[in-house]
Amino acid sequence: MSPRRIAAAAVFAILVVLSVEKTLLRLPFIDRTPLRISMETSPDRSWYPAYPRFLAEVRRRTPPGARIALVVPMPTWETGYDYAFFRASYFLAGREVLPILTRDGKPFGDNVRNAQYLAAWGVNARGGRELWRGNGGVLLQR
Amino acid sequence: MTIARRLAFAFLYACGALSLVMLVPLRWSAIPLLVLALLAGWAAFHYSRGAAVEARLTPIDAVTLLLIIGYGFYTTVASPWEWDFWAIWGLKGRVFYEARGVDWAFLQTPWNDFTHPDYPNLVPFHYAFLALLGGGWDDRWLGLSFVAFALALLVIVRDRAARELPPPLASLVALAIASQSVTRYVGMAEGPLIAYGTAGLLYARCGGMAHAAILLGFAACTKNEGLTLLAAVAIALLAERRGRDVLRLWPAAVIVAPWLLLRAVHGLGTDLASGSPLQRAAAHLQETAILFGYLADYFPDRWLWLGILAGIATTWIVGRTTKTERFLVVAVAAQFAFFVIAYFVTPRDLQWHIETSWERLVRQLEAPALFAALLGLARYIAPHAEARPQQ
Numbered sequence: 140m141s142p143r144r145i146a147a148a149a150v151f152a153i154l155v156v157l158s159v160e161k162t163l164l165r166l167p168f169i170d171r172t173p174l175r176i177s178m179e180t181s182p183d184r185s186w187y188p189a190y191p192r193f194l195a196e197v198r199r200r201t202p203p204g205a206r207i208a209l210v211v212p213m214p215t216w217e218t219g220y221d222y223a224f225f226r227a228s229y230f231l232a233g234r235e236v237l238p239i240l241t242r243d244g245k246p247f248g249d250n251v252r253n254a255q256y257l258a259a260w261g262v263n264a265r266g267g268r269e270l271w272r273g274n275g276g277v278l279l280q281r
Numbered sequence: 282m283t284i285a286r287r288l289a290f291a292f293l294y295a296c297g298a299l300s301l302v303m304l305v306p307l308r309w310s311a312i313p314l315l316v317l318a319l320l321a322g323w324a325a326f327h328y329s330r331g332a333a334v335e336a337r338l339t340p341i342d343a344v345t346l347l348l349i350i351g352y353g354f355y356t357t358v359a360s361p362w363e364w365d366f367w368a369i370w371g372l373k374g375r376v377f378y379e380a381r382g383v384d385w386a387f388l389q390t391p392w393n394d395f396t397h398p399d400y401p402n403l404v405p406f407h408y409a410f411l412a413l414l415g416g417g418w419d420d421r422w423l424g425l426s427f428v429a430f431a432l433a434l435l436v437i438v439r440d441r442a443a444r445e446l447p448p449p450l451a452s453l454v455a456l457a458i459a460s461q462s463v464t465r466y467v468g469m470a471e472g473p474l475i476a477y478g479t480a481g482l483l484y485a486r487c488g489g490m491a492h493a494a495i496l497l498g499f500a501a502c503t504k505n506e507g508l509t510l511l512a513a514v515a516i517a518l519l520a521e522r523r524g525r526d527v528l529r530l531w532p533a534a535v536i537v538a539p540w541l542l543l544r545a546v547h548g549l550g551t552d553l554a555s556g557s558p559l560q561r562a563a564a565h566l567q568e569t570a571i572l573f574g575y576l577a578d579y580f581p582d583r584w585l586w587l588g589i590l591a592g593i594a595t596t597w598i599v600g601r602t603t604k605t606e607r608f609l610v611v612a613v614a615a616q617f618a619f620f621v622i623a624y625f626v627t628p629r630d631l632q633w634h635i636e637t638s639w640e641r642l643v644r645q646l647e648a649p650a651l652f653a654a655l656l657g658l659a660r661y662i663a664p665h666a667e668a669r670p671q672q
Contacts, residue, residue, distance in 0.1 A: 143599050143661070144661060144662060146595065147595055147596075147599060147658045147661040147662050148658075148662050150588070150591055150592050150595050150658055151453075151592070151655060151658040151659060151662060153588055153591075154457060154585075154588045154589065154591075154592050154651065154654060154655060154658070155453050155456060155457045155655075157584055157585045157588045158457040158458070158460050158461065158585055158588075158647075158651055159348070159456060159457065159459075159460050160348065160460035160463070162351075163348045163351035163352050163355060163460065163463065164344070164347055164348055164351055165351070166351035166352075166354045166355055167347070167350055167351050167354055171354060171358055174355075174358050175358045175359050178358050178359035178362045179359045179360075179362070181362045182362055182364070182367060203379065221395070224392075225364075225367065225368040225372070225395060226367065226368075228368075228372055228393070228396075229367040229368070229371065229372045229375065232372065232375035232376045232378075232379050232418070233375075233376070233379030233380070237392075238392050242392075
């Protein structure tokens with residue numbers, strides 16, 4: 140075998156070794172509980188499990204097409220309202236989730252007025268008939 | 282192997298065909314869509330026979346299979362957890378499922394712009410179809426789809442390699458590519474894009490332009506990067522003086538045209554083209570060093586890419602680089618150039634944009650780049666192996 144072929148074979152072997160994701164080869168044989176917990180909680184972090192459970196309950200108690208304004212204790216999109224709103228949009232797909240803040244952090248009065256429901260989490264909210272309370276939040280019908 | 286390859290095509294084409302059918306403004310229903318998917322799958326299975334290839338399995342293939350099984354455990358360890366799943370791809374799938382069609386009003390609502398309404402919808406449609414079949418939205422096992430897309434690509438890679446290399450080397454190529462076929466971004470569109478894009482590149486590489494055009498068309502229906510990949514392939518073909526093959530990509534344009542048309546009709550603009558891209562590019566040109574600094578900082582898998590570059594350089598030095606590998610290298614380089622251009626025209630904060638996307642974009646190109654490097658080297662290791670035409 141010529142030195143060039145040996146060099147090519149060596150680079151080929153190194154590339155194969157570098158490219159193989161060893162963790163995947165181990166995964167069938169190890170306890171995956173820590174990984175499962177990590178992945179389950181990663182979308183909601185410190186808001187897990189109360190916030191997703193709250194949203195799931197709001198979904199159960201509102202009809203398709205309902206207009207729901209979302210109230211959470213975050214004063215701007217950048218400080219967490221974005222997460223809360225995006226997450227609510229996923230859980231409440233088929234309803235219309237309305238933000239109560241404009242992108243520059245001002246109150247979105249029209250959305251509050253147009254909402255049929257207020258889904259408030261982590262805050263003391265008023266302005267409607269209480270339909271349900273739990274998991275750190277309250278669902279109000281306006 | 283031939284049957285496995287044909288099944289891979291059946292799956293990829295059925296999912297792709299669904300993404301076209303589901304654009305039709307009729308209320309979705311599970312049974313008609315299932316029938317159409319089965320018909321598309323059957324047609325793909327029937328017409329993707331091609332020449333049989335002797336692809337003796339080796340013990341290395343068992344390791345590859347174990348890796349795919351491991352990936353199955355990974356993708357299904359929980360519901361898809363990525364932010365972009367529940368804020369973009371999964372969200373749209375769920376919204377469209379609830380609406381039993383594309384919910385244009387949702388996409389056009391200003392405060393839903395975070396869902397990137399301009400993105401193509403193959404993946405959301407795939408999710409919606411599964412929900413229709415299952416009788417309700419349940420994201421718990423959606424990760425299995427990513428195993429299917431990865432497996433489909435891997436079978437095609439193994440088949441292509443077996444046509445040009447002895448069995449042990451073909452198995453090693455498949456094992457190496459396996460980790461690049463399995464995306465860590467479960468729930469996002471990367472997995473299907475890598476499957477369609479890489480398979481399309483491999484077929485374009487050796488003249489299988491009919492399959493290449495369809496696969497690249499579906500890649501363009503998966504993510505906006507699929508559109509630029511189509512342009513990158515055209516550039517690489519022209520660089521290889523294969524101008525006629527550029528024209529043979531026309532099915533890709535036909536496949537992606539309906540979405541582009543509907544997107545324009547409904548006024549769903551892409552953020553990169555908003556405002557004055559040229560002005561932004563001019564401004565970012567003043568920060569070229571900073572931009573490339575960010576690209577270097579956030580570049581993933583450096584050792585792997587160093588190995589890929591070393592592999593390509595080695596094949597160049599020993600003079601065994603064939604036109605087929607050159608095609609892949611040029612296509613990958615052109616796609617990289619498109620990515621960088623996108624950062625020059627981005628309206629978003631430069632560092633944030635690069636930090637949150639560059640890693641994923643680079644990983645989209647690992648499979649074809651690795652294939653080019655390994656095939657070039659393998660041909661030198663096994664000198665009797667030659668690039669053969671696709672059929």
